[in-house]
Structures are given as structure tokens and as C-alpha cells.
Amino acid sequence: MNRLRLWLLAVGGTGLAALLVAACLDLPRFGGRSHPYGDRAVHASLRRHIANTIASVNFDQRAYDTLGEMSILFAAVLGCVVLLRQTRDEHRAPPEPAEVARPVRRYALLVLPVALVTGLYVIAHGQLSPGGGFQGGVVAATALHLLYLGADYGALERVRPLGVYETTDALAVSSYVVLGLAGLLAGTAFLANTLLPYGTFNTLSSGGTVPLLNAAVGMEVAGAATVLLAHFLDQAVEIEDATEEEPGK
Amino acid sequence: MSHAMDVLPYLVAAYVFLTGCYGLATSRHLIHAVGCLAVCQSATYILLLAVGYRAGGTAPVFSDIEPGSRPVVDPVVQALTLTDIVVGATVTALLLALVLQIAKRHGTVDPDELRELRG
Amino acid sequence: MHHLLPLLVAVPLLGAALPAAAGRRLPRAAVEITGFVVSGGTGALALLLLLNSTPPMTEWVGGWLPVGGQSVGIVVLGDGPALGMATLASLLTLAALAYSWRYFDAPPHGHTGAFTALMLLFQGAMCGFALAGDLFNAFVFFELMSVVAYALTGYRIDEARAVQGALTFGVVNSLGAYAMLMGIALLYARTGELGMSAIGRGLDAHGGPDALVLASFVLVMTGLLVKAATVPFHFWLPDAHAVAPTPVCMLLSGVMVELGVYGAWRVYGTVFAGPGGIPAADLTRALVTLGILTAAVGAVMCWYQRHIKRLLAYSTIAHTGLFLVGLGVLTPEGDDGIALYVVGHAAVKAALFACAGVLLDRFGSVDEHALHGRARSLRATGVMFAIGALGLAGLPPFGTGLGKSVAEEAAGGPLTVGYVLVSAITAGAVLRVTARVFLGLGPRPEDAEYETSGSGEEPETGGLLRRVPDTMTTVPAVLLAAALAVGVAPGFGDLVARSVNEAGSGGAHASAHWTAPGVLLGLAATALAVILAALAVTRPTWLAAPSWAAPLRRLQSGHVGDYVAWLLVGTTLLGALALPGVLGG
Amino acid sequence: MADAVIVVTLLLTAACATAAVTQRDPARQALVLSVLGVVLAALFTVLQAPDVGLSQLAVGSALTPLLIMLSVRKTRRRGRSKEDRE
């Protein structure tokens, strides 16, 4: 190991550690009672009939942050599409169909619908109970990949028209922005949650535009996670360059 | 004990961050380095949530409790952490994609052997 | 009017997402035209808002207006500097898109619009960061900017260096961003707020600065200064900027790095400037010290490069150091000068990168030694490269010259000498390249041992260009004209000064115009640059790398672990520089 | 009582983070990272952040380790086929 780097690391690490420890000692004590912004957020959430305050913060009070977050995900998908594209010196070799033990196959195929339903449930209940578009979207995308586990890559590819997922991803981002613009056109403000009635507290349709934004995020995340995993799977399983030979040798 | 408890979560966050940095600086494998970056990031989750905790509080999710019946923890930091987790996952994915391309173009994933850009 | 502020983010995002949704069937031309329209439209909107930014606007996204001075929403700022940076980013994106018109040979299969979409996302991210008035929102757009920039830097995945530079860029910048987030969490713990001005008020209400304020200052600044490529956080920049596609380099060096400086200015001014923050003397010590270090390292390393894009990247580092020094003195004149300097520098640097891109696509190399005398036929490009070098030196009446002269006067004393030297050295290096590559003057230089050569690069177009497309020469010409206009247009300097001072500087007003000493210093820097270049070309041995420069070059090892270690050292250094006032207070 | 469970999960998190850094082989690190993801989810639950815990479970225990393992497989496959040819 490089001597200089270790010295730098020792100096910098010690300095930063001292700084952080000193700061920790000045922090308000863990579990303290003063959370002004948090208390305001809870009140604002209840005023808009949203049971899950975190959803209210994410999709209403700080919906603009979530717009940025969605764009990051969208950018990462575009980035991975660009970075993991097939170059001229690479070719695709369909992998051999895998033998999967029967119990594993059965388990995977049984769990798949359960996982999909769970994903949708977590998305749909986003503004009520813990969960939301992001968590549910990842679960739904993961569920799809049980096919890889239960069968083989070919089976997954057949039910996974990538173009559809990419379109879903982009459409979901667009619809989030369009919902935001609707607030602007209605004369209030960008991403204002004033278009729809707030509904009855603790029901699926409560919270004005929150369920819509939540659904958009769910679609986006499911699409994005699928596309991301697809490109990595392609690289790991299918795409080969000139120096690689057939797998399984 | 109670005094230690006042700062312990913050110290754990600081420790995790520094540990991740150490791993990142001494890594011999780029995928390992990306993993260490993920460790660094988990420090930010811990710090944020520790800051928002309220002793005796519960989650500000009112699907199964009455609003106002129990003290609640800070929802804002939770929303921030959620955003942060998404950011972390996407950054990890992008960096791993870059590592794959480095493996292809340089034939190595050991940072000590990547010696093209210097001076 | 203020309701339109979030559109600067929303429109580019929509412009990136909709073509991607319509996706695979759109012909390339349609995607590129959409890109132009969206990018240009956003630029026009930013300009329109900028012209209406007196008095400064604020917008609460989602209509969460503050109740009793407190809000649960996110505030977006619409003052002069914020909208100015957004306008600059938008116009430069438009220029980069124009430059890359029909440019890359093979867009990914089925993703014709990927490059355009990423550029639009980049534009939206830069606008969002510039307008952010909420610290966490700034972090989100900071990350968006970074993620897009990693992908764009590694765009040419066939190139070994491109993917390596992009990874280094990614790791170092992400770590900086996480440090920034730790700082934000500390500030939130102290004040319970996320809006920048609300945090500032909270800190002031708490009393004098303590270790927590110092730590949060250091952590937040680390993130921003990593982006601003300040020594010792700067190592990623040459590795990334030298390998990114040329239109991306124009944006990275022209705006993104400057946005880091802008962020540092904004965060200090709104969060830490009060009595509960970091005392002014400490900030001045920290920023001026780091700025001088940055300028010196950047200038020296710039001089000894042979890889032309890398040379330009180091000159960006050197100039960033000058920006930090100008802001660090904390005077209204300093802020005005730097604002003008940033605008002028963006145009000049983008034009220089555009010219380097022409070389790359025409000859498949950006190596000063290999290209010796080969570009004689590219007269227009050569002339523009030389003009760009003069702009870099701050020759009146370039905008860079105006900004530099105002900043020099604000900094005063020995710092003025620093400004002259650094701009002369970087400009001299560019002039030396002009003389060797475009004129073929002097003997062919010898190769050194520890350096990055610029040979063996792949052109970015489908094969080597026989003739340079008009767009690739028009864009740098327009950019250089813009740099001139910044300095020449009557009243522009005062306009910038007024809007900058309205947003910050505590109500003090200064004016920015040409002065006799400023003009003389600009002329002196230019003369020095010409002399340096002439000496380098005619007497190469006189100005060969001295032995003390070798360790400096060896530090730039290309090893990501080294860069992370330096980042930690940087935080310690920053903490040590800002410590005295905190101990005293 | 409520503090004891927080202390236990915090210490577990710190230990997992250390283990994730000291495991130098990326495949083994991916295993530790997935455990770290699960432990973090438990920590978030005891810090009363079930929303965050859910997304940490989804990302930390499934998505990120999967991405890392796929990358490991790709780089190893290259390494192996190169060795075969030599």
C-alpha cells in the first residue's frame, strides 16, 4: 500500500473524526422534544387528510424534492442504458437454459404473484400506512425477476419487453411533471395540491393529488428498477466481447 | 448509561462514515469501493433518523392510531432519508455500470493497476 | 411572475422525458430539434425572469406560503445571481447542443435521444441547483447534476480513459455529496429547519458558533468545494474533464464547476454569515488560502500539460481558485467582479473546449506534441483558439478582463499579483499550444516520463472529419463574441453588480466598470502570457519542468483511493482554517 | 427498555458496517451488505421509521446486492475466460 496515502488517510481521518465527535457532543441529545418542522408537517398533513405524514411530506409539502429524486432515477436509467449499451466489439450469446430444482421453481412461481400483489398493495396504501410508490415499485420489479430464479433468463426476457418498461418510466416522470404543471395552470403554484378534494381521512382516495403522484412514482420506480436490472443481467449473462468464450466451459 | 445514550447514535453514524471512507481509500477492487461508498451513505441515513427521533414517540402514520394520541417522531427526516436511499441506489447502479466498462476496457478492476490518467 | 420559477426545472425535465416516452420511433432529427426548442425555450424563460428579478422573487413550491414566518414547503429563489446562473447554464447547454448537432456517430440502439435527454436533464439540474433556496433541495439537484454528469462523462464507453475518469469523478463527488448531507443533518438537528435563511436565523438565535456549526460548515462546504474542484478536492476534475465528450466538457468546465463556487457563496451568505455562523475573518482565511493554493496548483499543472483538454481543465481549476479568492474577501466589489468573471470565463472556456474538440475530430488526437504543426490548415479554429487565450488572460475589453479587474481591485495588494500571474500562465499555456499546433513554431518538444499524453484518442464523430462542420466553428465564434460583449456592452457590468448586491452583500452597492489600473493590469497579464508562450516555444529548455514540479505531478496519480484520502485531508484543512474564530467565539 | 433495543441494533449496525468494509472480496462483501441492509431496516423500525425501513429492505437487501453480484459475475467471467486462453 502506498505510504503517502496511508499518511494522508491517518491525518485526514483523525481530523474529520475529531470534528465529527466534537459536533456530536454539541448536538441536542438523542430523543429530544424539539422538532419544529416535524410538528408543522404533521399538522399540515392532517389538514389535508393524509394519514401517513411521510407521504404528505414526500408528495405534497416537499413534492419538489421528490421531483428531483424521480429525475435522478430517470437519469440513472438513461445513464445505464448509455453506459451498458452493446458496443461494436461485443455480441450476444443466449445463455443455456438453466436446470432449476423443482422445489425452487415451484417456490419462485408461487411467490411471484404474491410479491406482485404485495408490491401493488404497498404502492396503493402509500398515503395511509407505511410504504408508497418507491417501496412498492422496487418490490414489483423484484417480483418479476423471480422468473429468472424460477426458470431461466430466456423466460424472463419473454415477459419483459424492455421498451414497454422504458416507456412506462418516461411516461411516469412526464405525468408527475404534468400534474405539477396542472397546479400552475390552475392559478395556484407548481405542484400545488389544490386541484382535487381531500376526501375522507384514512381512505384510499384521500389526500387530493397525493395518491396520483404516489402512483406515478410507483410506476416510475417499477419501470426504472426493471430496466436497470435488465441491463445488468444482459451484461452478466448475455453480452460477451471478443475475449470471452462460451460460458460453462 | 443515559449520558452515553444521548450521543451514541450520532457517534455510530460518524464511525460508519469514517469506516466507509477508510475502506474506500484502501480498496483493492473497484466493486468493493462502490460497496464502501454505500456504507458511507448509510451513515447519512443513521444520522438523519437519529436527529429526528423523539423518546417515546412512534411513527407519524395515523392509519392505526388516533392523531394526537401518542407523541410522534419527526416525519421530515424520514422523507429526506427516503429520497437519500433512492439517490444511493441509483448512484450505486451507475458506478457499477462504469466499473463494468472499466473491467472491459482496462482488463482489471484493481485501482492500483489503473495508471493511465496521471500527471 | 414568481410562479414561473419552477418551470426552469420542469420544462427541461419534460423535454427529456417526453421524447424518451415517444421513444424508439422518433427520428434523430426530431429529437435534436426538440432538444433545441426546449433548451432554448428554457433559456429564454430564464432570461425573461432575470430581467424581472428586481426586486428579487421567491416562490414557495406547492403554494405552501409561510405562516407566521414558517413554512413546511420548499422555497425557490429568483434573485439576480440565481437566475443569472440558470440563464448561463441554459444558454451554454443550447450552445453545446448546437455544437453537437449530428455529432456522435452511433447513438445507442433504440435510444437515439439519450444524449439529448441527458443534456436536458443536466440543464434542468443546474437550473434547479442555482434556484434552490432550501438546503436539502439543493442537495437533491446537486446529486441530479452529478448523476447526469457521471453518465455523460463516461458516454464514450469505448474509451478506457473515459470510463476511468467518470468513475473517479463519480466516487469523489458522491462522497462529497454525502459529506454535505451529513452537514445538512447537523444543521437540521440544531435548528429544525431546512430553508437556508431559516437555518441562518436558527443559528443566530442559538448564540455564537460552536463545534457543531464548524462541523456542519466544513461538511457542507466540502460537498460544494469538491464540485468547485478546490485544492485538495480537485484531483477528479482533470481526469473527468479531459475525457468527457467535448460538448459535455463545455458544460462541466463552463458552468458546473462555477455552480460549486456559487453554491459556496450562497450557502455562506444565507446560512453562516450571521452572528451564529462562521465569523467573516475565518471565512476569508479559509477561502483565500484555499483559493491561492488552487490557483497556484492549477496554473503550474496547466503549464506542464501536453494533453490539450487536460490543460484546459487545469486552467479551469486555476480560475476557480481566483473566483474563491475574490469571493473570500467578502466585499460587494469582489462579488460583482467574480460574477462578471464567471460569465466571461464560461464563454471563453467553452469556446476553447469547442476548438479542442475540432482538433480531436479532425486529427484523432489532442496531444500538443503529436499535433505539432499539423493544424496549420485550420486557420479559423487557430484564430479562435488564440482569441480564447487572450480572453483567458483578461485582455480588455473581454468580459473576463472586466471581471478580473474589478475583483483585483477588491482583493488588492499581493493578491492582485496572483491574479495577473495565474491568468498569464494559463493563457500563456494556451497560446503556446496555439503557436505549436496551429502555427508549427519552434522545435518539437520532448516527452516527459510521468504524464498523460493526448494521442490515441478516438474522434467523437463517425471517423475523422475531412472538413469541419459549420456548427463546430460557429459555436465557439458566437461564444467568444459573447465574452467580448460582456465587457463591451455599456451598463452590463453595473447591471450585474446591482443584481448581485441586491441578493447578497447586505445592501451595500458597488459598481463595476473599467478603470485605468484594471486595463493596465489586463494588458500586463496578456503581455506576460505572450512572452511566456514565446519563450516556451523558442527556448523550450528554459521553461522545462523544474524538479520541484515533479512531486506535484506525481500527486495526480489517477488512483481513486488517493483522491479519497485527499478529500479527508481537505476537510481537516478546512476545519483547521476556520477553527480560530470558533474557539474565540 | 426502548433504549436497549436501539443500542443493540446500533451496535449491530456498526459491526456490520465494519465487516462490510473489511471483507475485501466483493462477492463476500455483497453478502455482508445485504445483511447490513436487513440490520439497517431493523434499526429504522426501532427508530420509528417504518417507511424508510421498507425502502431499505427493498433496496438494501435485494436490489443493491443483486446489482453488485451481477457485476461481480461479469468481471469474474471475463477474468476466467482470459485465464483459460492464456
Add this chain to the structure above:
Amino acid sequence: MNGWILAATLALGGGGAAVLWGVTTGPPARRILAQNLATSAVCPALLLLSQGYGRPSYVDLALLLALLGPVGTLVFARLLSDDLAGERPSAWGLTWTAAGLGLAAVVAACAAAGPGRAMVKLLVIGVLLIAGNVIASRALAGGFRRVGGG
């Protein structure tokens, strides 16, 4: 004093320490086994915590972990199949202990929740947890011919 939280603390502490030790030492197969154990230790703890805090909505976490945990383990087993060749660590004692722990937690939670929708959810979690745990363990112990392949 809350017995549910105490039980969860013990499950987390004991299970966590065992998992950590297992996942950082020994051959790959043992490490994957330990990773699987993480699911089977933390998932019951989450159920207990949900009861202890009096928050039925926290059960979703256990549901997600019971779903995704075994899936993760199987993915690891598949992608690391080359490293696993020849190793057959059987840890039936551990597997059934973990399954027992899961069962106990589910039964206790069911008893506390009483019949209704909450109980159905808990039962689903129990089934998923135990089935996933056993399948993953068997796959790792070489109980099946092969889990590897493309």
C-alpha cells in the same frame, strides 16, 4: 417493561451476532447460510416489535422481508454457484431452530391480534418465512441437484 420488545431485542442481538459471525468467516456456502439466517432472525423480531410498539401497520416490514429475504438468498446461491460446488454444509439444526423461532413469533402475534384481517396477514408472513427459509436452506445444502446455471 414490555415483553415483546425484550424478546425482539434478544432475537436481534443473538441472531444478529450469530449472523455476523457466520457471514464474515468460513467458506462461501456457510456465509450464504448465515445471510439466510439474517432473514429468519430479523423477520420474527420485526413481528415482535410491531406488537411491542402497538403498531399493526409495522407488520408490512416483516411481510416484505419474508418475501424478499429468501429470494435474495436464492439469487446469491445461483450467482455464486461455482463457488459452492462441492460444498454441502447442512445446518438442519439451525434451519429448524430459525423456523421454530419464526413460528413462535407468528403464533404469539396471532394470539395477540385475534382473528381478523391482521391474522391472515400474519399467517401469510409465517408461511412465506418458513417456506422460504427451508427452501433456501435445502438449496444450499445441496438437497437439490443443481441451482446453478445461466
